[in-house]
Amino acid sequence: MVTIRDVAAEAGVSVATVSRVLNNKGYVHEDTLRKVQQAIEKLNYSPNEVARSLFKRQSKLVGLLLPDITNPFFPELARGVEDELQKQDFRLLFGNSDENPEKEQAYIETFLQNQVVGIISATQTSGMFNQEQPAVPTVFLDRTHEGRYTVYADGREGGKIAARELVRRGSRNITVLKGPGHISPVQDRFLGAVEVLAASSVDFQVIQMASLTYEEAEERAKELFRQYPATDGILASNDMTAAAVLHEALRIGKAIPEEVQIIGFDDIPMSRLLFPSLSTIKQPVYEMGKQAAQLLLKLIKKEEVAEQIIQLPVSFVERNTTRKVKADG
Amino acid sequence: MVTIRDVAAEAGVSVATVSRVLNNKGYVHEDTLRKVQQAIEKLNYSPNEVARSLFKRQSKLVGLLLPDITNPFFPELARGVEDELQKQDFRLLFGNSDENPEKEQAYIETFLQNQVVGIISATQTSGMFNQEQPAVPTVFLDRTHEGRYTVYADGREGGKIAARELVRRGSRNITVLKGPGHISPVQDRFLGAVEVLAASSVDFQVIQMASLTYEEAEERAKELFRQYPATDGILASNDMTAAAVLHEALRIGKAIPEEVQIIGFDDIPMSRLLFPSLSTIKQPVYEMGKQAAQLLLKLIKKEEVAEQIIQLPVSFVERNTTRKVKADG
DNA sequence: ACACTTTGTGTAAACGGTTACACATAGAGA
DNA sequence: TCTCTATGTGTAACCGTTTACACAAAGTGT
Numbered sequence: 130m131v132t133i134r135d136v137a138a139e140a141g142v143s144v145a146t147v148s149r150v151l152n153n154k155g156y157v158h159e160d161t162l163r164k165v166q167q168a169i170e171k172l173n174y175s176p177n178e179v180a181r182s183l184f185k186r187q188s189k190l191v192g193l194l195l196p197d198i199t200n201p202f203f204p205e206l207a208r209g210v211e212d213e214l215q216k217q218d219f220r221l222l223f224g225n226s227d228e229n230p231e232k233e234q235a236y237i238e239t240f241l242q243n244q245v246v247g248i249i250s251a252t253q254t255s256g257m258f259n260q261e262q263p264a265v266p267t268v269f270l271d272r273t274h275e276g277r278y279t280v281y282a283d284g285r286e287g288g289k290i291a292a293r294e295l296v297r298r299g300s301r302n303i304t305v306l307k308g309p310g311h312i313s314p315v316q317d318r319f320l321g322a323v324e325v326l327a328a329s330s331v332d333f334q335v336i337q338m339a340s341l342t343y344e345e346a347e348e349r350a351k352e353l354f355r356q357y358p359a360t361d362g363i364l365a366s367n368d369m370t371a372a373a374v375l376h377e378a379l380r381i382g383k384a385i386p387e388e389v390q391i392i393g394f395d396d397i398p399m400s401r402l403l404f405p406s407l408s409t410i411k412q413p414v415y416e417m418g419k420q421a422a423q424l425l426l427k428l429i430k431k432e433e434v435a436e437q438i439i440q441l442p443v444s445f446v447e448r449n450t451t452r453k454v455k456a457d458g
Numbered sequence: 459m460v461t462i463r464d465v466a467a468e469a470g471v472s473v474a475t476v477s478r479v480l481n482n483k484g485y486v487h488e489d490t491l492r493k494v495q496q497a498i499e500k501l502n503y504s505p506n507e508v509a510r511s512l513f514k515r516q517s518k519l520v521g522l523l524l525p526d527i528t529n530p531f532f533p534e535l536a537r538g539v540e541d542e543l544q545k546q547d548f549r550l551l552f553g554n555s556d557e558n559p560e561k562e563q564a565y566i567e568t569f570l571q572n573q574v575v576g577i578i579s580a581t582q583t584s585g586m587f588n589q590e591q592p593a594v595p596t597v598f599l600d601r602t603h604e605g606r607y608t609v610y611a612d613g614r615e616g617g618k619i620a621a622r623e624l625v626r627r628g629s630r631n632i633t634v635l636k637g638p639g640h641i642s643p644v645q646d647r648f649l650g651a652v653e654v655l656a657a658s659s660v661d662f663q664v665i666q667m668a669s670l671t672y673e674e675a676e677e678r679a680k681e682l683f684r685q686y687p688a689t690d691g692i693l694a695s696n697d698m699t700a701a702a703v704l705h706e707a708l709r710i711g712k713a714i715p716e717e718v719q720i721i722g723f724d725d726i727p728m729s730r731l732l733f734p735s736l737s738t739i740k741q742p743v744y745e746m747g748k749q750a751a752q753l754l755l756k757l758i759k760k761e762e763v764a765e766q767i768i769q770l771p772v773s774f775v776e777r778n779t780t781r782k783v784k785a786d787g
Numbered sequence: 788a789c790a791c792t793t794t795g796t797g798t799a800a801a802c803g804g805t806t807a808c809a810c811a812t813a814g815a816g817a
Numbered sequence: 818t819c820t821c822t823a824t825g826t827g828t829a830a831c832c833g834t835t836t837a838c839a840c841a842a843a844g845t846g847t
Binding site: 175178188190203204208215224243244343372376379398399403 | 459504505506507508509511512515517518519522526527528530532533534536537540544547549550551552553554561565567568570571572573672701705708727728731732733
């Protein structure tokens with residue numbers, strides 16, 4: 130391994146001088162600069178980030194904690210984060226927590242041990258975070274935490290929009306799939322939907338789910354059609370569960386969207402490829418990741434940040450699990 | 459920040475002793491051990507990985523380079539890698555290269571600067587790798603590279619199986635979508651398919667694609683049905699393109715699988731949720747990631763490794779874009 | 788009693804950078 | 818000429834660990 134000392138020797142200067150050209154800081158004579166640059170070139174030297182991090186007591190690393198990258202909602206999020214950080218030469222230390230507090234704790238600890246400059250977390254449990262102010266700037270993504278920097282989409286409004294669209298398009302007996310209550314965005318969209326439904330004149334019922342897996346949703350879907358055969362509109366917890374419901378509906382011969390309308394949530398890439406393609410509430414996922422990264426970057430640089438909480442708008446994506454509505458007006 | 463010195467002071471011993479208990483190495487008296495442990499507990503000390511890495515000249519980090527985590531093939535791969543590494547307390551430094559040699563180069567360089575113990579790469583270009591033996595153990599995943607440690611699925615056999623299944627199920631005029639030639643597994647599956655097709659008595663033609671995006675596949679699918687209207691079987695480059703073809707086929711009113719059969723490749727999670735659900739060649743993606751991690755771990759520990767190349771078997775997943783075949787025999 | 792090994796601990800030198808500080812020289816302003 | 822500032826460079830301490838080495842005390846075998 131070639132070190133700064135080798136470069137210094139090659140260029141016939143001290144390590145301090147090499148360091149100065151490396152960091153482009155302090156006075157360096159033009160000729161010296163050239164000599165050092167040549168030495169660097171010749172030896173193919175690249176500075177050891179670890180040594181830097183040690184002295185500076187911070188690295189160029191950011192910790193990213195996700196529940197599960199395998200869940201199709203998250204890759205896009207991660208990409209938004211990465212693309213933004215990458216521009217500023219920060220790198221990602223990455224972990225899946227499976228919403229498991231121990232795993233989460235372990236990851237955060239190693240993030241900190243590696244002297245990350247900041248953490249972006251899309252987990253809810255956040256064992257460590259709940260107790261004390263974390264040691265480094267932390268931004269929560271897609272999950273809200275009291276009094277913490279947060280970037281998320283307006284789930285409540287999304288729930289409202291979904292409910293309104295369903296009603297507006299003629300559903301009169303609606304079943305709402307309620308996801309696990311401890312996941313804040315899921316809870317929000319449920320609350321929003323119920324708020325609208327309660328104020329409307331349609332009948333509705335709620336089915337509780339313990340997870341957001343396709344498998345559980347399949348079960349619940351069967352239950353749904355057995356228990357509430359009159360259902361003509363379904364608000365799913367997310368697109369994955371909507372897909373399960375859609376398949377079950379098709380399986381038992383329901384016409385979609387004529388007999389039953391379905392609206393999902395998230396707009397994951399798969400949704401447009403389902404048949405019929407899934408109407409859903411779109412979250413600006415990539416943008417969320419990007420904004421979280423930008424916010425974190427500001428915190429790291431101790432820049433002024435206007436808002437502790439950034440809430441992004443959602444929108445209805447009309448596809449083919451909802452009926453067309455006659456021209457507005 | 460609490461350091462090993464603080465712990466040493468608190469316990470009334472030297473830093474060397476603390477280090478010994480930390481690493482559970484060398485002689486430490488039972489009473490001393492207890493004192494140190496108590497001090498650690500009391501101060502809530504956790505060792506600085508960066509300082510460790512500097513001294514050891516290697517970290518507990520592994521670099522993972524993917525083309526694009528947003529491509530549904532990769533999350534599962536990444537998960538396989540992570541789960542395996544995580545067990546041994548290694549962490550992932552993660553980057554998307556977009557198959558862009560500059561980005562890739564930049565990531566590899568920062569991986570190395572951060573003194574990763576190893577690299578797992580699922581990219582094809584691998585600018586740096588081509589030139590010299592990389593500075594750390596490196597395993598290629600899903601992409602083959604001459605003379606390098608590699609884990610991949612048997613694409614050639616997959617292509618053969620797909621072609622055979624299509625023929626066996628009655629297609630007589632087959633169109634093969636050929637993905638970009640520089641991506642080795644994609645090339646392999648194409649070669650495998652053509653090998654079988656050429657030896658069979660069915661007609662077939664090839665359509666070349668420049669990418670594996672849904673968008674391009676949509677274009678090509680239109681072209682396909684325009685140019686080769688007699689096609690009654692399609693071998694797609696992967697599931698994503700298969701989805702595009704499937705949609706186009708449905709759009710123009712082809713009965714699937716009665717008029718046209720389609721077989722994809724990969725078995726990404728979405729495939730079973732398409733309508734009709736997609737018959738495909740399944741790659742053991744999670745397992746591939748896992749094996750790559752295991753292989754890397756062995757290389758890191760300088761254990762004996764039996765094979766430089768690990769090839770995993772693929773399998774046909776029969777779903778509903780292929781016709782049922784009468785009982786075998 | 789002696790030599791030798793085992794056990795237990797501390798001191799200090801790394802690891803590869805950054806930077807405070809000292810110092811030297813040159814130019815500018817009086 | 819003298820002082821002051823700007824420019825350019827080097828020395829050495831420091832970041833938080835690990836570990837080679839030295840040393841001492843306690844067993845062990847003869």
